Amino acid sequence: MNKQDFNEGLLGFLDASATPFHATQNMAMMFENAGFIRLDEVDKWNLEAGKKYYVTRNDSSIIAFTYPKEKKDYLMVGAHTDSPTLKLKPNPVIREHGVVKFGVESYGGLLLNPWFDRDLSLAGRVSFLDKEGKIASALINVEQPIALIPSLAIHLDDKANKDRTINKQSDICPILTTNDDFDFNEFLLWQLDKVGIRDVKEIYAHELSFYDTQKAAQNGLYKDFIVSARLDNLLSCYTAMLSICSVSAQQPMLFIASDHEEVGSESVSGAGGSFLENTLRRIFEDYDEYVAMVRSSLMISADNAHAIHPNFPSKHDKEHAPLINRGAVIKVNANQRYASNSTTIAKFIKVAQEIGEPLQHFVTRSDMGCGSTIGPITATRIGIDTIDVGLPTYAMHSIRESAGSDDAHSLYKILVAMAQ
Helix, strand or coil: CCHHHHHHHHHHHHHHCCCHHHHHHHHHHHHHHCCCEEECCCCCCCCCCCEEEEEEECCCEEEEEEECCCCCCCEEEEEECCCCEEEEEEEEEEEECCEEEEEEEEECCCCCHHHCCCCEEEEEEEEEECCCCCEEEEEEECCCCCEECCCCCHHHCCCCCCCCCCCCCCCCCCEEECCCCCCHHHHHHHHHHHCCCCCCCEEEEEEEEEEECCCCEEECCCCCEEEECCHHHHHHHHHHHHHHHCCCCCCCEEEEEECCHHHCCCCCCCCCCCHHHHHHHHHCCCHHHHHHHHHHCEEEEECCEECCCCCCHHHCCCCCCCCCCCCEEEECCCCCCCCCCHHHHHHHHHHHHHCCCCEEEECCCCCCCCCCCHHHHHHHHHCCEEEEEECEEECCCCCCEEEECCHHHHHHHHHHHHHC
């Protein structure tokens, strides 16, 4: 796949994946189109050599894998479906000061300031009692701008450009309407009706998040940048998804995209849960074969990396400061916040050099804290040798992030080459 087609598909995927639920649904559709066979965790699996399969958990995590005759030395790629956002509280409606607004929780390490004065919409999953008296769930996406978080005018806040802080409880409640007759339950029923769900007896619960309605785009004088919400980590999801779709069913490869990385991965659908291990044990019923496969395989934890900010260069170690559009980044941390080691790094470098793709290194400043990824979590739980890599990104955890228009396509080529 050439870079132009790759990036055009990326923009569409970003726009269609407002929540982890929608991202997982879109990847499942892509796998269906590529000939993968859907599995269900509650069914008995009868896998056939030479086929490709995928399975989801909680509608927000997904695993796709090939099942070749020779099932050794798997290349595994891990990413995550969630991004920092504002999530709706269970009883969200607040009526005061002439408006109806929603109470929200900050999910993950959210950069709050960019959320002000944006056109916001709402998407996620709703669980309800259907007309047959059964519990069911459906995904909704309002798609249109329905809310905003207005800034406080500078005339009323003379410290706005100096030392302004944001209270997560009171300062970032999205405003929906001045119509005091707004009914939240009717609003949800209307959204369910739009996706063909009717005769709902009762709405039980929801997992809904706000998102910016501005579309993903290429930016820069020469279209240097991909600019969008949720690049962390849908950029890696898309790259890995296309990679496994591009390899033969006879090449041992697995892709996992887990939910809840931004809040620690400790959940049934997170990397700290049993999803990957359960799946691998069903692929390899013999325990000795399972352990041998794990110890001969490689996990690539693909997450975004901090590109050096041209206006704040002092925030980086100058010898390990990734540049936009200079290639994928190998991430290293002495305290195991990243899982890379010399042997996994060597394997990755060798393949990249063989196909002529550039690489960079990132190590956080020694006087600053270092974030982490699913890499160390997966390496610990599964016992698989792991490398942490990423794509250089500006404004990570903002409502609108930026990455290079060359880098994801470069990583795609490396992953495909490693799977051969």
